[in-house]
Each structure stands twice: as structure tokens, then as C-alpha cells.
């Protein structure tokens with residue numbers, strides 16, 4: 335193993351001052367940013383003694399790092415962070431131009447229409463329909479409506495004569511209710527295409543969390559609901575107009591953009607206007623992977639047993655990107671994904687580090703798949719163990735805001751105490767998943783549960799003389815209200831505020847410590863602009879290795895003299 339590592343350039347140099355053999359507990363708090371104290375800062379309001387102690391206890395071992403925008407490879411600094419780019423950066427130690435940006439560039443240059451993926455689907459344009467399925471939003475987390483608009487125009491200029499759009503409404507990365515405006519924009523564009531002789535229409539729809547966009551195989555019924563509407567043209571709700579559909583369905587009890595029921599658009603005779611048929615082309619236009627992989631499997635896999643597809647049309651299918659680099663799924667795609675290579679997980683596996691990673695289902699791929707550069711599976715099954723705690727299904731997370739935080743922490747504790755692993759890595763989901771519901775009270779409970787989970791892990795680290803790194807992937811729970819430009823919550827005539835369900839632009843904390851951390855180790859002061867991508871080198875150091883030269887620099891320095899708490 336050592337020789338092989340050396341030959342392929344995988345061998346990491348020893349750190350001059352930090353030794354090996356200490357277990358390193360890496361905790362990623364999902365959706366846990368830093369913001370000023372405020373009644374809408376649920377992390378501030380919640381009882382979080384463990385995280386408070388890390389912040390107050392050691393100024394040289396607690397700091398903030400960037401988790402949004404260009405620091406994580408997004409197009410601009412107006413782009414909020416998200417789990418995919420966040421965990422990619424944390425695990426890869428390098429900043430890659432991410433899907434959002436790569437698609438922007440391919441559309442701007444027109445290269446998207448010259449690639450293999452587009453040429454492949456184009457073969458269906460003469461006799462078949464082009465179907466576009468994806469999230470209708472300008473959130474920039476999974477997709478962007480301006481990219482859809484360009485693709486619609488470009489596809490019709492390149493020969494698509496019949497286009498059907500299958501929309502998923504958002505309300506998670508953008509304000510609830512904004513689906514109506516996005517839909518108006520889309521209908522306007524489709525009308526222009528119709529004037530130019532293209533038969534372009536919306537064919538079906540539904541809310542992202544209830545229709546299609548499940549992830550990590552949490553609930554295949556979500557994908558089935560989408561399949562029935564998009565492919566079979568069947569749904570409990572039928573309308574002749576999508577705008578009317580969304581407005582009407584939003585009136586239902588507890589209905590919102592995220593959870594809108596599935597609908598199909600039908601003609602005057604009640605016939606669906608755009609089921610997916612043999613000979614058609616399909617593009618899933620989300621660039622982000624996790625919530626498209628399940629649909630990609632259903633559209634592409636010959637052998638499929640997750641639900642009864644009833645009909646498996648012979649189509650030409652391409653993803654906006656290839657969503658899984660290991661499974662090569664889908665096999666055709668319009669834009670090549672970022673080549674996230676030489677991740678810290680692969681380096682550490684090649685240097686003999688035993689790793690345990692755990693999360694509950696809704697975040698499982700975050701600390702495995704995303705962490706490893708959008709690759710599923712192990713680098714070395716003899717050295718790694720990934721464990722998933724099943725998430726609650728069928729209920730929104732504000733009903734069970736504690737989620738599986740304690741269960742995940744107890745698994746991590748056991749892994750740390752087992753002495754079998756050098757790195758124990760978890761994602762604690764509450765700040766994010768409950769934050770997305772916009773329910774403040776539940777989010778406060780969720781944040782407390784996350785803090786308690788961190789305590790369980792830190793206690794175990796303490797017991798074995800190990801080291802901990804506690805950080806987060808992006809903000810969410812620390813700001814839960816829509817604000818005006820000056821930062822004041824916007825209130826309507828009745829004094830009500832609008833909950834902010836999305837992520838934020840805030841930085842996230844990182845804390846290091848534990849009895850195994852060398853007494854002279856502290857955060858450097860020369861990296862004020864550091865971000866998530868600086869964490870991988872830091873973690874490698876804590877395992878006793880120097881990071882590779884092409885990694886973003888480590889956050890820590892180790893002085894010969896012991897670092898003293900001030």
C-alpha cells in the first residue's frame with residue numbers, strides 16, 4: 335500500500351510538528367451560520383451551551399470561514415452556500431468552478447449545443463418531443479430559471495419543434511409563493527416560442543419536496559409521483575393551464591410551493607398534453623446532483639425495481655450534468671461536471687487512515703458522496719465504513735425537529751470509542767432541514783438537539799484523548815426572516831413577517847480542540863478570507879500529515895511554545 339501510494343503521488347509528507355494516531359472527530363453542522371444575535375437567529379435563541387463554549391472558550395481555536403459565493407466555486411458572491419458545494423469544498427480542499435458556473439459558461443459560449451449530450455438528444459427533435467424536467471427557481475442551488483430560458487431558446491434554434499416543460503416548484507431556496515412569478519416568466523417565454531412556430535407548453539408540475547426531488551433513496555414514492563405525472567401523464571389534479579394549477583393548489587390546506595401536489599396539464603378533451611413517449615428526448619435541467627440521481631435512475635436503468643414504472647419509454651435522455659461520477663449516471667449529459675479529483679478522502683485512504691462516516695438518510699450522501707467529489711462508494715472498503723441512520727419519512731421536519739441527531743452522535747461516539755477509526759465524520763442535519771420549514775420554534779428545538787449531539791461526540795473525543803473539528807457547510811438557521819436592504823425584518827400590514835426558508839450568505843464557524851491537539855496548535859491570523867476549502871488541509875494536519883501543495887492552505891499553525899488559553 336505504502337509503495338503504491340508513493341508511486342501514484344498519493345503519499346503525504348509527515349507534518350513536522352503534529353503527530354499521528356489521534357482519532358479526529360469531524361462534525362459538520364448542516365445549515366449553521368454565524369449572524370448577530372436577533373430574535374430570528376434560531377441558533378442564538380436556542381440553548382446551545384456546547385457551541386457557545388467553543389466560541390467563548392478559545393479565541394485561537396474558533397473562527398469564521400466563508401461558505402458561499404466564489405469561495406466555494408459559485409458564479410458570484412450573491413450566491414448563497416449549499417450542501418453540495420459546501421461538502422465538495424470541505425472534502426476536496428480545492429475550489430472548483432461548480433455546476434452552476436459551468437452551465438453558465440457553456441450556455442454563454444454556445445458550447446452546450448456542440449457537445450455529445452446535446453447532439454444525442456437532438457436526434458429526437460425531428461419526430462419526437464423534447465421534455466425539460468427541473469426546478470423552476472432562481473435559487474441557484476439546484477437550477478436557475480435563466481438557464482432554462484436560454485436552453486429553451488437554444489434548443490428551439492437547434493431544431494426542437496415540440497417542447498414540454500415539467501416544472502417543480504421551489505419555495506425552499508426562494509420565498510414561498512414565488513412559484514407564481516417564475517411561472518409567469520416561463521409562460522411568457524413559451525408564448526414567444528409559440529409565436530415562432532414552436533409547439534412549446536408546460537405539461538406537468540408539483541412541489542419539489544413532494545414530487546421528484548427526493549434524495550439518497552429516502553422515499554421513492556416522491557419520484558413515483560413525478561414519474562406518473564411526467565411520463566404517464568397521470569396525476570390527481572388536472573388543469574388546462576399551469577398558472578391556474580399552481581394558484582389553485584396553493585389554496586389547499588397547508589399547501590405551499592415545496593409540497594404542492596402533482597398535476598398534469600390536459601387539453602379540452604382531458605388528454606394530457608405531454609406524456610413522455612417512445613422516441614422523445616428528455617433533459618433534467620438541474621445542475622445539482624443529489625436530488626436528480628433517483629429520477630436519472632428511473633429514466634435510464636433497464637432493470638429497475640424501486641416502483642412500477644408501468645411504461646418505460648425508449649427515450650434519449652441527458653442530464654444537465656452527469657450527476658454521479660462513479661456510476662456514470664446519466665450516461666449522456668449536456669455539460670461536463672467539475673472534475674473533483676484527489677479529494678482528502680482518497681488521499682487519507684491511500685495513506686492508511688481508517689474512516690467512519692455517518693449521517694441520517696437526508697444528509698447521508700453529504701458526508702460521503704459530496705465529501706468525496708460526487709462519487710458514490712468507498713475508496714478502500716477495508717479502511718472505510720459509512721453508516722446511514724434512516725430518516726423519518728412522511729412527516730415534515732418541523733414535526734420531529736430533533737431528527738436523528740442523537741442517534742447519529744451515538745454512532746459516532748461508539749466509532750470513536752471503538753479505537754478502530756482514525757477519522758469519525760458526521761453531518762448533523764437539524765439546523766438545515768428544520769430551518770427549511772420556516773418554522774422558528776421547531777428550528778430552535780432542532781438547534782438545541784444538534785448542540786446536544788455535538789456534546790456527545792466531544793465527550794467521546796475527550797475520553798480517548800482525541801481531536802475535534804466542528805464546523806458547518808453554510809448558513810440557514812441563524813437567519814429565518816426575510817429582511818429589507820438595511821437588514822430589518824419586512825412586516826406586512828398586520829405586522830407579520832415572512833419566514834426565510836433558504837440558506838444564507840453568512841460565514842460559518844469552525845472550532846478545533848480536544849486533548850489530543852498539540853498544545854501549540856492554533857488558527858493562523860494571515861488567512862482572513864479563508865473558506866470551507868481550507869478545512870481539508872487542516873484535517874490532514876490533524877492526522878499528522880502535510881497537505882498536498884495544490885490544496886488551499888491549512889487554517890492552523892503550530893508554535894513550539896504551547897498555546898495558552900487567554
Ligand SMILES: O=C(O)[C@@H](CO)OP(=O)(O)O
Pocket residue numbers: 364365415416417418475476506507625766
Ligand atoms: O434541500 C436541499 O436540496 C438544499 C436546498 O435546496 O439544501 P442543502 O444544500 O442543505 O442540501
Ligand SMILES: [Mn+2]
Pocket residue numbers: 364365416417418420766807808
Ligand atoms: Mn447543507
Ligand SMILES: [Mn+2]
Pocket residue numbers: 365417766767770810837
Ligand atoms: Mn439546506
